[in-house]
Amino acid sequence: MEYTMNCRERYAVIELFDCITDAYRCFLNGSRPSQSAADVASLIYLGVCGVVAGEDRVSVSSKYCHQNTGELTCISVTLVEKIISSLMSQSQPAEVVSYCVEVLRVLFQDTDLMSQLVRLFQNEDQMISHLAAKSVSTCVFYRLHKSRTxxxxxxxxxxxxxxxxxxxxxxxxxxxxxxxxxxxxxxxxxxxxxxxxxxxxxxxxxxxxxxxxxxxxxxxxxxxxxxxxxxxxxxxxxxxxxxxxxxxxxxxxxxxxxxxxxxxxxxxxxxxxxxxxxxxxxxxxxxxxxxxxxxxxxxxxxxxxxxxxxxxxxxxxxxxxxxxxxxxxxxxxxxxxxxLQGVHVGSASFFGGTRRIQGDKSQKSDSVMLRTVSLLLLKSMVLHIQTAGGTEGVDSAVHGYLQSLWAFLRRCSVQLTEVTHLCCWISLVFGEQDDDMMEAAKALLSIFLHHRPICGLDDDAVLEAACVSGFNPHCHFLLLLQSVSFDHSILLDFLISAETCFLEYLAQYLKYLRTDWQGFTAACARISVSDCPVLWQESLAYSCGGDMAVSTCKGESEQVEFSPCFQPTDVISPVERIGFIAGLRLVEYDSSDYSDPENMELSALDIEQETSTPQVSIRQKEYKSSDSTLLSDPNFPLERRPDQHSLPVIQNEQASCTNMAPPSGHMSCEMSTRVVLCLSQLSEVVTRLQTKNLFPYNPSSLLRLLAQVNNCFQQWHLSQLNKQ
Structure with a gap:
């Protein structure tokens, strides 16, 4: 302590600040300061203690003390963290490492700096308190890493x-x-x-x-x-x-x-x-x-x-x-x-704060809160179903929870009060967050599959009731594909990404789709462009360069219907259509580098991992560079595709849809054709990646499901032609 008191007499606050700043610059540059390790340690100790022991502060003017002692403490505490971080990074020269070790030895063994840093936790200056906590945390972790104490x-x-x-x-x-x-x-x-x-x-x-x-x-x-x-x-x-x-x-x-x-x-x-x-x-x-x-x-x-x-x-x-x-x-x-009655959702926040404009009816509610409450309740319902088993009492309780959720969403969201087709709610609430949307879709599908066998209704009545309650799985899947403009490459990104549960959801839905094609076609007839949320329509208009035909119907209130710039009845080649759909994507995926397929969970598909050939990880950019050009190559051989005739057949079926008399059947054929075309393209590109050992897991089970769906579509279309 005598050495410390001599330093107090020797250095003024300004000199302390300058010396510590010079030492900090040296550590940033990867060099050692000119002072000895003991001197630097003493300077740091004085800087840290400057605002703790007020009676021992260096004798300077009170004005300077009030304005700059806090800054001295902040830079001293930060320097301690910088020294420890330099040691942990293992990127410093050997002489700098030995110098840092000696500084820390003096600080934490000779002067017991840890006690002084911990005392700063209670400082009224939040900056000092936080920097002290940050420095202490680094010290504690370094000690745990080095000595396990x-x-x-x-x-x-x-x-x-x-x-x-x-x-x-x-x-x-x-x-x-x-x-x-x-x-x-x-x-x-x-x-x-x-x-x-x-x-x-x-x-x-x-x-x-x-x-x-x-x-x-x-x-x-x-x-x-x-x-x-x-x-x-x-x-x-x-x-x-x-x-x-x-x-x-x-x-x-x-x-x-x-x-x-x-x-x-x-x-x-x-x-x-x-x-x-x-x-x-x-x-x-x-x-x-x-x-x-x-x-x-x-x-x-x-x-x-x-x-x-x-x-x-x-x-x-x-x-x-x-x-x-x-x-x-x-x-x-x-x-x-x-x-839920006590949960109040505020306006959506942005970088400028929260919009509070009087009379502004276009204000949006906090979508994070809406998504979180919805998913919290949906996931709880799924767990409740799994543990309670399939009983009528559980089914009636589930319907009560869903009604409470719809009431909450309508109370908090102006957009949802205007929805006539309740199945659109999932896209309106979760449209900005892919991972949450997939979790919600999977949860609602599980709820529907639980409800279906015990409700005592026929299949058509079950789906009608599901639409009224907003959990028809066919509608959810169609709206999902609409939201990505039927772009199979986005679905591929979902499949190879560990960020969503899309693989589990898609497998579970395709298994159900095989057994209820009639319900799927009914949903196709029900879903139209006007069912899309406004957000999606705006995105489509932007992707088409603003070339959207808009018609206004006069009534009690103005309703706007969007007619897309692409007419599904136009007969074009599959390759051209692929190029068109790719141009409609809502998100630019060329810059996406977050897909991490190395740890995919495949329990839902019961997929057996290949043992004969090593699995090669693939990211979005690798797929783009190696395979995206093949999609637009008209000379790409059809025999390389999983089903040689699937895409041409779909093209011919789409053309024949224009001759179908019933408007509802026409709409159903158009929508189902686009869905199956998208899934066929997905199957094709997954197969190509698999043959090149570029797919991160064995997709054989998924490809079988996609092929079965394609067969269902062809059989249904033949039955429609026979009815004419």
Whole structure:
């Protein structure tokens, strides 16, 4: 300490700031500072302690102290993190590495800098508190990585804060710090260290969540009201929700091992989380809580930052099924108790804030909230069906939940109040998010398949009732294809991407389609361009260069029908049609580099992985470069296609559709022809990629389903011709 006091007499604040800045620049450039490691360590220590011990501050003018001491602390704390990050990156020269190691030895062994950094957690300046938490997290992770030991000072501070601290800066810093350390361990697949750290915090985290999220809806309301009255409640609660997602994600890494209570908090305290959604006035808190519950139900907690192979060990922990059932039942119980009535959805947000224009009826509701609530309820219904079995009581309850969802959506969305065909709701709500749309479509298909055999109605009546309730799977599939302009290459991207469950959904739907072609054709007659949401029509108009014929029908209100620039009755070659449809795509996929097919789940298809030939991963750009030119090549041999006559037959059938007298039959033929053409093109390109060993899994089962659908179409068309 005598050495430190000598430094205090020797350096003024300005000199400290300049020296630390010079050292920071050196580390950024990959060189070592001119001062010794001990001198740099002392400078850093003085800079960190400058705002902690006010009576020991360097004697300078009060004006300068107030304005610049905080900046000195910030750069000093940031320099500590930079030094540790340089060591972990392993990209520095050997002499710089040894220099950094010596600086850290002096800081954390001779001067006990960790205690000073932890004290900054309670600083009123949010910038200083956050930078301290960031630096401490890096130090803790570095120590865990190097010596497999937890910093006792940091652990004691966090445990104490979790047990006793009210919402505020100190608790916020501890929550953020622990969350960051756990995230890094999950990203790096440090399973043993992660388990050890979670065990150390298990009891304190359980106590913290029991205080913020008491079990039981009746017990949850009163404490939450008390916390909401606190000025810091919103920020603290949001950070707690971030921590809960990390804990939930860590439970997916347990496999068949022991899962701690803290890792199950999201499921155990789900009732209190739902209560927070209805009671909180902070929109960001509501949204974060709902997203947490949705990710827990979909088993996607941590998907944005954790390694997929870490979160998918195969086996689940002992209480996994019961926890999922508890979460689903909690959601359904809340919905039955009119929980949705208390969920208020604000206006859609954008980078400028939230639109609040008086008299603006075109304002859109927050689509994230609508999607999350919808998917949360749909997934809970599916789990309820799977656990309760097929009974009439379950079926009537499912219809009640769906009616509650429709009432909620109509109350919150102006667009949905104008929909006459309720099956369009899924596209209006989920159209901006592919992964959620596929999850919703798969859930609604499961609900329909459960409802179909126990309702006691014939097939036509079942589909009519499904349309009235908005879950006709044929309509959903047709609207999905319309939304991508019947572009098979987009479907291919969905198939090879691990970001959606499209493979499972498509396989399940095609299996059902084989058994109900009549219901499919009825849906084709029902779906028209006017059924498309306005968003899709605008996208189609933009893709066609604005060449859209618009006709207005006068009535009580103006209704606009869009006639696409492409007329399906025009007879063109399959290759030309492929080129046209490709030109209508809504999204430019040339720049997409996010499809990761290496870890596709294929359980829904019961696909057997090939063992004779290695699987080659393929991304969007690889497909574009190797195969997209073949689609527009008129000289491409037909014998390379899975069905030599499928596309020419479809072309001839499309031409013959123009001679069919009944308007409904004409519409049905046009729509079904476009659907089967799209699926045939998809089958063709998947087959070509498979022959080149470029497809990421064995698609034989999928190709068989697509061929069977094509056969159903040909048989149906022949029957239509015989009726003429």
């Amino acid at each position: 937890v910093s006792p000072v940091w652990q004691q501070k966090c445990v104490q804060s979790f047990n006793s601290s009210p919402p505020g800066a100190e608790l916020d810093a501890c929550l953020w710090s622990l969350t960051e350390v756990l995230k890094r361990l999950l990203k790096g697949a440090y399973r043993e260290i992660l388990e050890k750290l979670l065990e150390a915090f298990d009891s304190s985290l359980s106590a913290l969540c029991s205080k913020f999220l008491p079990e039981g809806r009746k017990k949850a309301a009163h404490p939450l009201v008390d916390f909401i009255s606190s000025r810091h409640w919103g920020t603290t609660f949001y950070l707690l929700l971030d921590l809960l997602e990390v804990l939930t994600a860590s439970s997916l890494t347990c496999g068949a091992g022991v899962c701690l209570r803290s890792q199950r908090i999201t499921h155990i305290h789900s009732s209190a989380l739902l209560t927070a959604v209805s009671l909180s006035s902070d929109g960001f808190v509501k949204k974060r809580a709902l997203l947490l519950l949705k990710k827990a139900l979909l088993q996607k907690a941590g998907e944005d930052w954790a390694l997929e192979e870490v979160l998918s060990p195969g086996l689940k922990y002992e209480h996994f099924n019961s926890d999922m059932t508890t979460l689903a039942q909690t959601v359904l119980t809340a919905v039955a108790a009119n929980w």
